[in-house]
């Protein structure tokens with residue numbers, strides 16, 4: 001397992017291009033299971049999660065060719081229908097092969113994804129949506145099983161909990177509904193940009209979906225979908241991570257290849273903290289002051305503040321002037337980064353779904369452990385403002401969702417190097 005060594009003190013400055021969006025490309029890859037014909041995806045990021053889902057799809061009989069950032073996928077109507085535990089358990093998003101499998105093949109055997117480092121990750125809303133369409137999914141031996149053996153039917157379904165929408169449950173239900181007989185009215189649909197990208201990809205494949213980008217989607221089922229060529233949009237969360245890095249190091253970072261409309265909540269937050277944020281049609285720029293000011297955030301469904309940028313902004317708060325309050329309303333346990341930030345000298349007190357962050361004059365380097373991929377990226381940012389060296393272990397978490405993060409941070413003037421796991425640890429493991 002690699003580790004990253006970050007040396008503090010540099011300002012991040014310069015331009016970087018956002019890679020293709022991880023959370024858009026994953027469900028769209030799964031959607032290829034629905035099409036009679038080749039689906040060509042462009043601007044596909046080079047991520048572990050993409051490789052993992054490709055492995056799962058190949059086990060489902062999908063023929064996949066990768067050529068640089070182009071992925072070609074072709075899936076027959078017949079084929080294997082089992083997505084195994086050893087792969088699904090490493091990446092929760094693989095649960096979104098469930099809807100396409102049931103819709104196109106009438107059968108599915110998909111391992112339940114299990115939890116992750118920030119708590120229980122239920123799939124009840126996925127089952128509610130798919131079973132409303134007649135999927136007849138049952139849970140047995142840790143697997144989600146369906147042997148419906150016939151075409152699904154349209155339904156009127158409210159997907160997502162009473163506390164808010166579910167991104168992947170929306171994706172799963174939407175992908176199943178496009179091939180169902182009749183019309184489906186999907187209420188409480190998630191409005192995240194990644195769901196809109198999936199909607200547009202399905203429309204390009206011949207699906208009939210009305211209300212794109214809204215909370216209510218009307219889907220007229222069709223008998224089959226055809227192939228299509230789709231370009232994946234820039235990753236708003238990766239972009240936001242670099243922008244936070246620029247703002248908190250007193251730097252000046254511009255990220256190209258994104259839709260600034262996807263980052264309005266971050267723009268408001270960084271502006272409230274004293275950064276100067278400007279943007280154009282496909283770029284956003286953050287110029288940091290000598291020291292940021294404290295502010296408060298609460299994570300919410302889009303267009304509210306994204307939970308996937310919570311750890312990164314908390315890291316910026318940990319060296320800002322004043323006291324900030326972070327409220328996590330999507331995943332109340334998503335605070336794995338707090339313990340690691342404390343090791344760097346941050347002054348943070350967790351109170352249930354809230355964290356109180358008192359801005360420290362400085363952080364000091366230490367060895368820390370990566371956990372969920374966004375928390376891990378936040379530790380890289382923390383290392384940039386900590387005195388001395390910060391060693392981040394279990395870097396594979398970061399590689400799941402960030403393309404060559406060390407090289408890209410170096411391109412912006414940050415001091416980061418990647419090293420293989422120390423020999424001592426290897427010998428201990430052999431013993």
Ligand code: EPZ
Nearest residue numbers: 023093122123124125126161165166167168169308330374
């Ligand atoms: C997607 O996860 C993203 N993952 C997450 O990004 C992101 O944090 C999350 O949406 C919220 O925006 C991908 O797109 C691959 P949810 P998802 O269902 O769909 C509850 C990253 O770092 N819920 O929108 O799994 C759930 O517990 C990842 O890139 C149920 O109760 O999240 C949470 O409280 C991390 N039952 C809320 O809904 C369900 O069946 C929203 O979760 C499903 C969800």
